Amino acid sequence: MEKTKSRILKALRQREDYLSGQELCQQLGISRTAVWKNIKALQGEGYEIEAVQNRGYRLKTVPDVISAPELESTVNSRWVGKNVRFKYETDSTNLWAKQLAEEGAPSGTLAVAERQIKGRGRRGRVWESPEGENIYMTLLLRPEIRPQDAPMITLIMGLSVAQGVEKAAGLRPGIKWPNDVVLDGRKICGILTEMSVQAEYMDYVVVGTGINVNQTEFPPELLDKATSLCQQAGRRFRRVEVAAAVLEAFERNLEIFLKTCDLSGLQEEYNRVLLNLDQEVRILEKTGERTGIARGINSQGELLVEYPGGETEAVFAGEVSVRGLYSYV
Numbered sequence: 202m203e204k205t206k207s208r209i210l211k212a213l214r215q216r217e218d219y220l221s222g223q224e225l226c227q228q229l230g231i232s233r234t235a236v237w238k239n240i241k242a243l244q245g246e247g248y249e250i251e252a253v254q255n256r257g258y259r260l261k262t263v264p265d266v267i268s269a270p271e272l273e274s275t276v277n278s279r280w281v282g283k284n285v286r287f288k289y290e291t292d293s294t295n296l297w298a299k300q301l302a303e304e305g306a307p308s309g310t311l312a313v314a315e316r317q318i319k320g321r322g323r324r325g326r327v328w329e330s331p332e333g334e335n336i337y338m339t340l341l342l343r344p345e346i347r348p349q350d351a352p353m354i355t356l357i358m359g360l361s362v363a364q365g366v367e368k369a370a371g372l373r374p375g376i377k378w379p380n381d382v383v384l385d386g387r388k389i390c391g392i393l394t395e396m397s398v399q400a401e402y403m404d405y406v407v408v409g410t411g412i413n414v415n416q417t418e419f420p421p422e423l424l425d426k427a428t429s430l431c432q433q434a435g436r437r438f439r440r441v442e443v444a445a446a447v448l449e450a451f452e453r454n455l456e457i458f459l460k461t462c463d464l465s466g467l468q469e470e471y472n473r474v475l476l477n478l479d480q481e482v483r484i485l486e487k488t489g490e491r492t493g494i495a496r497g498i499n500s501q502g503e504l505l506v507e508y509p510g511g512e513t514e515a516v517f518a519g520e521v522s523v524r525g526l527y528s529y530v
Contacts, residue, residue: 202239202242203268203269203270203287204270204273205229205231205235205239206239206242206243206270207269207270207273207274208228208229208274209225209229209236209239209240209243210243210248210260210270210271210274211273211274212225212228212229213250213258213259213260214260214274214275216259218259219251219253219256219257219258219259220257220258220259221256221257221258222236222237222257222258223257224257225257225258240252240258243270246264246266246268247263247264247266248260248262248263248264249261249262249263263439265333265415265437265439265440265441266441267287267313267315267336267440267441267444268287268313269285269286269287269313271441272285272287272311272313272441272444272445273285275441275442275445276444276445276448276449277445277449278448278449278452279452280308280309280452281309281311281340281448281449281451281452281455282309282311282340282444282445282448283309284306284307284309284310284311285310285311285313286301286306286310286311286312286313287313287314288312288313288314288315289314289315289316290314290315290316290317290318290332291312291314291316291317291318292317292318293317293409294312294313294314294317294337294338294339294409295339295393295395295407295409297312297314297339298310298312298339298340298341298407298409299395299397299405299407301341302341302343302397302404302405302407306341307341307343308341308342308343308344308405309340309341309342310340310341311338311339311340311341311448312338312339312341313336313337313338313339313444314337314338315332315333315337316331316332316333316337317337331416333415334413334414334415334416334429335411335412335413335414335415335416335429335440336410336411336412336414336440336443336444337411338409338410338411338444339407339408339409339410340358340407340408340410340448340451341405341406341407342354342405342406342407342408342455343403343404343405343406344403344406344455344459345403345459346403346459346462347403347462348396348398348401348402348403350462350463351394351396351403351406352394352502352518353458353463353464353501353502354394354406354408354455354458355379355380355392355394355408355518356379356380356464356471356498356502357451357454357455357458357464357467358380358392358394358408358410358451359376359379359380359381359382359390359392360376360450360454360467360470360471360474361447361448361450361451361454362374362382362390362392362410362412362447363375363376363382363474364446364447364450364454364470365443365444365445365446365447365448365449365450365451366382366389366412366430366443366446366447368446368450369438369442369443369445369446369447370430370434370438370443371434372384372430372433372434374389374474375474375475375476375530376471376474376475376476377476377477377523377529377530378475378477378495378498378504378518378523379502379504379518380392380518382412383476383530384428384430384433385428385433386528386529386530387425387426387427387428387529388413388426388427388428389412389413389427389428389429389430389433390410390411390412390413391409391410391411392408392409392410392411393408393409394406394407394408394409395407395409410447412430412443412444412447413427413428413429413430414429414430414431414438414440414443415429415430415431415437415438415440416429416431416432417429417431417432426529430443454467461500463500463501464498464499464500464501464502465500468497468498468499468500471497471498472497472498475495475497475498476530477495477504477523477525477530478495478496478497479494479495479496480494480495480525481493481494481495481525482494482495482506482523482524482525483523483524483525484506484516484521484522484523485521485522485523485524486521491506491508492508492509493506493507493508493509493514494506494507495523496513499515501515502518503515503516503517503518504516504518504523
């Protein structure tokens, strides 16, 4: 039934005027009774669908839901996000996506939840996941790349979030290398990429992405570290529009990446939104810290840092942390 609802919503979205029940039957290959049952189900979920005798159905307003039918009927992509799995609550969308991968789910499958009870960030940190306010999604990929190239996918998602937010919300986030998406010096997004490797080949990659969309209250310890699109713009956003814009950007960017298996085709755009570019940064290593000027990323996604003596070093995200001279960015 979920797939039928997706197709009905997509058909209604493509028609500015009324769409007759007969046309829906012909387009979808289902009976009038099936159309009516699915319309009633959608109305029960909060969709305002006007039904006029002898004219048909018209979609007037949609609720702020992030369900499978809503995403599948909104995302304008070829393969990313075309197979959506939705749960109201899950432990973690990454854990769930890995389970789907082991069960044979295809590349491009999207696991989405309204609430995570064990959301995770980098280095095992807890990711706060209040329900009904933000986006919690994990994309399953089966790319034909070397395992050592997988970390670049995290940068691709960071860039895609920045591009998607700009398109859907009219805000202009930047990136703190490697993949922290930032507005007003505070994070709006967390990305966690995990992979399964068999011998020397990649089995699958899951890219978990949490975006603060309509959250207005944060724990005290996050007040100076986190923000949301709503806080920055002073208005709420439909989460599915933000998610769709991010997924569409990711599909474009990933296909550019797969042509060369590096970031050479995305370097210019990434460096355009890189907040660290030409800024003084502190490179925090296990043995201490150094200060230099960030000169953008190379084709492998490493940050090029120029030190006072003129030496330039490419630093890898898995080995160091980067901070601004006096702040987080």
